[in-house]
Amino acid sequence: MTHDSQVTVGQYLFSRLKDIGVRHVFGVPGDFQLQLLDFIYTVPEMVWVGCCNELNAAYAADGYARVRRIPGAVVTTYGVGESSALNGVSGAYAENVPLIHIVGMPIRPVQEKRLMVHHALPSPGRNAPDYKSYVPLSQNVSCCQEVLWEESEAAQQIDNAILQAYKQNLPTYIYVPLDLAMQPISSAPLSSPLDFEFRNDTAQEDAALKEILDLIYKAKTPAILADIITDRAHSRVLANELVDITQFPAYNSALGHGILDESGPNFVGVYQGYNASIDGVHQSLESSDLVLELGPLRSDTNLGGFSRGLDDSKVISFRPEFIDVCGKKFDGLHMLPLLKKLVKSLDKTKLSATRKASDIKVGTFLPSTKADSSKLNHQTLVQSFIDAKFFQPNDIVVAEVGTIQFSILDAPFAKDTSFISQIFYSSIGMALPAALGALIAAREVSELGLPMAEGAVTPGRVVLLEGDGSAQMTIQEFGTMARFGLKPVVMLLNNDGYSIERAIHGPEQGYNDICPSWKWRNLFSVFGCKDSDIETILVDDPTDLQKYLSRDSLKVPQKVEFSEVILPMLDYPWRLNKIVTRMRGYNMNLIKEYLASRQAKA
Structure with missing residues (x-):
């Protein structure tokens, strides 16, 4: 041209x-x-x-x-x-x-x-x-x-x-x-190509870097916590390099599940505030004498019901808009170029840290509401993922807004896993069409050989963990997947309604019911998928689930792999129970304070 x-x-x-x-x-x-x-x-x-x-x-x-x-x-x-x-x-x-x-x-x-x-x-x-x-x-x-x-x-x-x-x-x-x-x-x-490079004021960046390095070198029990904005700010690879260089204990947030390598020796666990973290995870992070907080999104659910227990005087917060060094704010600094300089400048011989991830004792995840090891429920579902070593490096795991986005946090992801779930905005029905976009994006890279953006990881298979209530909202895009010949692994979690809403309020109320008795395993055929291009199965037993998750055909899907997994209606993951209980009391206190304030002004 x-x-x-x-x-x-x-x-x-x-x-x-x-x-x-x-x-x-x-x-x-x-x-x-x-x-x-x-x-x-x-x-x-x-x-x-x-x-x-x-x-x-x-x-x-x-x-x-x-x-x-x-x-x-x-x-x-x-x-x-x-x-x-x-x-x-x-x-x-x-x-x-x-x-x-x-x-x-x-x-x-x-x-x-x-x-x-x-x-x-x-x-x-x-x-x-x-x-x-x-x-x-x-x-x-x-x-x-x-x-x-x-x-x-x-x-x-x-x-x-x-x-x-x-x-x-x-x-x-x-x-x-x-x-x-x-x-x-x-x-x-x-x-003329568009200029996407992020640049900081050099003098201000160098001043911040000096203070950060001084604090890192002095810290005895430091830690690194990665949240979702790390990924958005093209800093995921740098975050993992930072862990590899320092060997500091590493944690992911709920939204940041999978950003830091959860299969590596430095990973401790998923931090969802002190209210909804596994025992040992929040205590070890919150007792650190320095926390490198990468790309935080401090929302209610991401922090276990506003239960962030970090002392900001001991936190260096890296963000795209500014860097906060233990309370001293450097406005206008972007985290990406600063992290590049930090990784390049770190001298391992000057580190004083004495605590390793292996020194930290971490408990096991708690049972769900209807936990019974002989039956399918959220606890046995997650344990089956773990036992079958189901998740693979470079997976794209798309978890629907619902109970599964809480239980899946207990399943460690393999290296370079991308996790898509609207834990903050929480629009039910988002995951299924988002999986369509993820499948097309992955195909662009694998078949067209398109390069990844800075800080991105190579995509692999797409695993969609979808709820029955959510699916009924956006189900049509199964047809688009079929039209484009896409091959996801789909687990349709059938718990007979909006269990996420039942956990919050009205477990027996009719407004949390959905259209009953959908023939889920026939849907891809209805939407134009040939029988030769799809494999379906009903799973209602832990043993059958374990066998299914171990299938070789799921590792590199050659067709749509669709399973309908039957879960109890009133089975809620323990993290969800913790958050709902805390937020119920939290909101009631806010209401009391609000009404008292209004009455005092009357």
């Missing part, structure tokens, strides 16, 4: 996405972006993935982004499409996942004349619509909103939205009037 050649705005947009490594674009067609979608097919190697609804498309783009560590792209039509996707984009925003939401808008003359065209929202009094009325909806769930209008500014706006999504690890929006998508602009900017 020469410097003086021209492309349409639509071609420029999808060419730029290809430049950053994107090869698949998710979405649903709609009449205000149909011609825009045509331009996907003019960019070699770009592929359209039509999903069953816009919410699922946003979830799929989220899963794709979490695996590739580059922005996922979703395209919807104006109004009805973009608002349908909003919940999926919100989850990405809450959990720092880079998405680019491209919205096809009515042509510019329709917008200027404020014609009453379908999908528009009338102004008060049923008057002429303001076609930018949906834009404010996106402002709270994205870091950048680019409303394209002038041809002369379109390339710069597109580049900025892509750049901000990558560098801030958050969703951005690009609004494209349909007529503008077809207008020619210069292709010259495409000759």
